[in-house]
Amino acid sequence: MHPVQDEAALRRDLAAAYRLAAHFQWDDTIYTHFSVRLPGAEPRFLINPFGMMFEEIRASDLIVVDMHGKVIGDxxxxxxxxxxxxxxxxxxDDAHCVIHTHTLAGMAVAALDEGLLQLNQISAEFHGNLGYHDYEGIALDLGERERIVASLGQHPALILRHHGLLTVGATVADAFYTMFYLNRACEIQQAVLGMNPHPRLIPEALSAHAERQFAKAVGERQILWQAWLRKLERLDPSYKE
Structure with a gap:
C-alpha cells in the first residue's frame, strides 16, 4: 500500500516525470500528456497545460482539471x-497516474497487427498484462472514453493502435516504470524486426514464468524512481519549482 501524497508532492513527481520523459526523448513537441489524480472527495487531476514543452514543465505549471473538463485557472x-x-x-480507481506517449518505437509497434511480440525478457513482463484499443481518430469524442476503459481492462498498459502507448499506476513511479519498459520492449522489437522479419519468440510457458517473476519485484519500482530523481537533480532540479 502506497502512502497518500499531498498535492505538492504529486506536483513534484509529475513534473519530474515530464522532465525525465524529455530526457529520454519521449516527447512529441507540445503534445501527449501525463496526469495524476489529486486526493479529496472531488475527482480532479493534474495535467500539463497545453503549449508547454516537457523540458519546461515545473511543478507550479501543472493545471488542475475536473472530470467535466473544467480547468481551475487560466x-x-x-x-x-x-x-x-x-x-x-x-x-x-487504482489508476492514480496515467502516462501517454507518441514515441517512434511505440507508434511503430502500434501499427502492427500482432502488436508487442514476446521477443525478450523485457517484453515478457507484459505477457498477459497489455490491452489494445482500436484507432477511432483524434480523441475528441467523449463517447470514446468508455471504449478506452474497456480496452484497458485491468491491465497496467495499453497499446492505442496507430497512435501510441499508455500506462497506468498507483503512483507516478509505477506508471513511469511501466512506460519506460514498455517503450524499451517496443524499441527492441523495432530493432529485431529490422534485422529479421521472422524472429525467434519466447515460448508461451517461459513468458508466463518470467512475468510471474517480475510481479514479485514490484517494490523495486520505488527504488528505481528515487534513482531517476537523483539523476534529475544532477541534470536540472528546477522541475520542483
Whole structure:
C-alpha cells in the first residue's frame, strides 16, 4: 500500500516525470500528456497545460482539471488529452497516474497487427498484462472514453493502435516504470524486426514464468524512481519549482 501524497508532492513527481520523459526523448513537441489524480472527495487531476514543452514543465505549471473538463485557472487543456486521461481516471480507481506517449518505437509497434511480440525478457513482463484499443481518430469524442476503459481492462498498459502507448499506476513511479519498459520492449522489437522479419519468440510457458517473476519485484519500482530523481537533480532540479 502506497502512502497518500499531498498535492505538492504529486506536483513534484509529475513534473519530474515530464522532465525525465524529455530526457529520454519521449516527447512529441507540445503534445501527449501525463496526469495524476489529486486526493479529496472531488475527482480532479493534474495535467500539463497545453503549449508547454516537457523540458519546461515545473511543478507550479501543472493545471488542475475536473472530470467535466473544467480547468481551475487560466491555462488551457488539450481536448484530446482530457478525453483520454479523464476516461482512465474515471474508469479505474487504482489508476492514480496515467502516462501517454507518441514515441517512434511505440507508434511503430502500434501499427502492427500482432502488436508487442514476446521477443525478450523485457517484453515478457507484459505477457498477459497489455490491452489494445482500436484507432477511432483524434480523441475528441467523449463517447470514446468508455471504449478506452474497456480496452484497458485491468491491465497496467495499453497499446492505442496507430497512435501510441499508455500506462497506468498507483503512483507516478509505477506508471513511469511501466512506460519506460514498455517503450524499451517496443524499441527492441523495432530493432529485431529490422534485422529479421521472422524472429525467434519466447515460448508461451517461459513468458508466463518470467512475468510471474517480475510481479514479485514490484517494490523495486520505488527504488528505481528515487534513482531517476537523483539523476534529475544532477541534470536540472528546477522541475520542483
Amino acid at each position: 491555462s488551457p487543456c488539450n481536448v484530446a488529452g482530457f478525453t483520454i486521461h479523464s476516461a482512465v481516471h474515471m474508469g479505474r
